[in-house]
Amino acid sequence: xxxxxxxxxxxxxAIGTTEFVIVGLVPxxxxxxxxxxxxxxxxxxxxxxxxxxxxxxxxxxxxxxPRKKLLLSLMALFVLGNLLAxxxxxxxxxxxxxxxxxxxxxxxxxxxxxxxxxxxxxxxxASAIAIMFTGLTVALxxxxxxxxxxxxxFGWRTTFLVVSALGLVALIGSAWLVPAxxxxxxxxxxxxxxxxxxxxRLLLVYAxxxxxxxxxxxxxxxxxxxxxxVTGVAPEAIAVVMLVYGISVAVGNIYGGKLAxxxxxxxxxxxxxxGLAAILFAFTFTMSxxxxxxxxxxxxxxxxxxxxxxxxxxxxxxxxxxxxxAVDVASGLNIAAFNIGIALGAILGGVIVESMSLRxxxxxxxxxxxxxxxxxRVSGRLDRRAEFDELRGSTxxxxx
Numbered sequence: 001x002x003x004x005x006x007x008x009x010x011x012x013x014a015i016g017t018t019e020f021v022i023v024g025l026v027p028x029x030x031x032x033x034x035x036x037x038x039x040x041x042x043x044x045x046x047x048x049x050x051x052x053x054x055x056x057x058x059x060x061x062x063x064x065x066p067r068k069k070l071l072l073s074l075m076a077l078f079v080l081g082n083l084l085a086x087x088x089x090x091x092x093x094x095x096x097x098x099x100x101x102x103x104x105x106x107x108x109x110x111x112x113x114x115x116x117x118x119x120x121x122x123x124x125x126a127s128a129i130a131i132m133f134t135g136l137t138v139a140l141x142x143x144x145x146x147x148x149x150x151x152x153x154f155g156w157r158t159t160f161l162v163v164s165a166l167g168l169v170a171l172i173g174s175a176w177l178v179p180a181x182x183x184x185x186x187x188x189x190x191x192x193x194x195x196x197x198x199x200x201r202l203l204l205v206y207a208x209x210x211x212x213x214x215x216x217x218x219x220x221x222x223x224x225x226x227x228x229x230v231t232g233v234a235p236e237a238i239a240v241v242m243l244v245y246g247i248s249v250a251v252g253n254i255y256g257g258k259l260a261x262x263x264x265x266x267x268x269x270x271x272x273x274x275g276l277a278a279i280l281f282a283f284t285f286t287m288s289x290x291x292x293x294x295x296x297x298x299x300x301x302x303x304x305x306x307x308x309x310x311x312x313x314x315x316x317x318x319x320x321x322x323x324x325x326a327v328d329v330a331s332g333l334n335i336a337a338f339n340i341g342i343a344l345g346a347i348l349g350g351v352i353v354e355s356m357s358l359r360x361x362x363x364x365x366x367x368x369x370x371x372x373x374x375x376x377r378v379s380g381r382l383d384r385r386a387e388f389d390e391l392r393g394s395t396x397x398x399x400x
Contacts (some may be wrong), residue, residue, distance in 0.1 A: 002119045005131050007173035008112055011075060012135025014166040015105050017143030018082060019047060021163070022098075024148030024242050025156045027225045027235070032156065033091045038350025041221045043098050045350075048343035050102020052336040058103060059110040059332060067115055067182040068174075070107070075171040078104040082164035086157050097160075106339070110332045118182045137253060140305075141246035148224075149239035195323050196330045201382065202318055206337040208375045209311050212273060213341030214348070215369030216304045219280060219361040221346040223297070226358045231293045241297060248301025256306030265314035266380035269307055273373035276303040280366035284359055308338075314379075 022029075022043050030040035062070050081101030088094040116128040151159040196202055219226075227233040227241060259268040279300045286292035312334060319330035345368070349361045 002177075004119050004174075004177040004179070005116060005128060007170055007177050008116055008132045009135040010166065010173060011078075011108065011170040012112065012132055013139045013143055014135075014163055014170055015078065015108060016136040016139030017147055017166070018078075018101055018160070018163045019051075019105060020140060020144045021147035021151070021159060022047070023221060024144060024224050024238055025151045025159065026222065027228055028151055028156045029094075033094070035091050036354070037222065037225050038354050039091065041346050041350045041353070043094065044217070044221050045343040045346040046095055047098040047102040047105075048339040048346070050099040051106040051339040052343065054103040054106025055110050055332050055336045055339070056106075056329070058107045062107065066180070067111060067118070068178055068180050070111060071115060071174055071178065072171060074104045074108050074111075075167055075174060077101075078108075079164050079167040079171060082160045082167060085160040086164060088157075102339075106336070109335060115178070115182060119179075137250045140249045141243070144246055145239045145243035148242050149236075152236055152239060196319065196326045196333060199322050201322055201379070202315065202330055202333075204375060204379050204382075205311065205315050205318060206334060208269070208372050208379065209334055209337035210341040210344065211368055211372035211375065212269075212276075212307050212311070213338050214345035215280065215365040215367075215372060216276065217342045217345030218349040218352070218365035218368060219283065220304065221349045222353060222358055222361055225353075226287055226361070227293065230287050230358055231290055233290060233293075241294060244294060244298050245301040248298050249305045252302030252304070252306040253308060255302070257309035259306070260310040260313050265310045265317065266376060266383065268310040269314070269376045270373065270380075272303055272307045272310065273369055273376060276300075276307070277366045277369040277373065279303055280362050280369060284362040284366075287359065287362070311338075 026037060026040045026043075029035075029043065030037050033040075065073075078101055081097050081104065084100065085094055085097035088097055112132055116132045120128045147159045147163065150162060223241075223245075224238050227238060228235055233241065256268065256272060259271060262268075263271070279296060283293070283296045283300065286296045312331065315330055315334040316327060319327040323330060345365070348364070348368075352361050352364055
């Protein structure tokens, strides 16, 4: 594997850290900036909206830019956004910093796979993409708990300074190691992009993605204050719990992929959504006990991100069937759907915290997840009906 992949992996690590580390810092930021917990939770939502806008819109706008130039511009914007967060004089400027960083995130992961595959032979493309996305997994396992620990001990601003330094190293590495003559595929035509947005089968999967992630982030956004205020976990121990969660996420992501291979996307997603809804309902009650709460969080991580492989594979499978000229666009829009789910879940969680209580985010998140489960079963039924119609049509044609 070319060493240039390390620069992409480090970029993914820095970006993944800055996206999710905010969850562990919500109580610290709320106290320091004198805002409510729901207001601090909006920093998760607005970042996710930046990603959701950046992935499809800015990727289309920059479709003709040379890939290396675009990559370096994105990492520069990422570093700038985190430096602005480090020096943010108040809540409004911190929001601006988060949105800017989210825009860079969205485009990076839209073009990152293309750049990674252009660095290797055809038979190594899947491995190259896996290596790049390892940065995200490692961020959840190490970057987020480490960033939370830094924020707890040296102030939340220091976390963003450290992340910007990581981004700068990734920027320099990309400038030095990534070749300038990267292959560049023609951007999808506007008509092809619209066909993805208008196809009901793809829209159904995007809705599954939004609800599946929205259910998790309704509660996950406020995990740190729940553990502090309801469970009684010491603030300095939150980083340890985030580490436990991150390890569980990494394991769940791997087994989620294997499950999708064994059962197919619909079967795997059914298992994951049932488990996720059950664990969120359970957390409503177990969060009152320290060890039960930590055990629940451990299982929660395995289910929370275990749906990613199934959802992505399902979108690609349906896009290849219904919109074969815009498979990449369909996949990119599902990344946007993930982040719309994160954003809406975080906003809803904030409303629940203000009008009800922290504990209520868990069982309401479970109900939202059951909505994703219901859509999954509907989509599976439509798949079977389509297969039956194709088989019947084929049989009739042979008979004729």
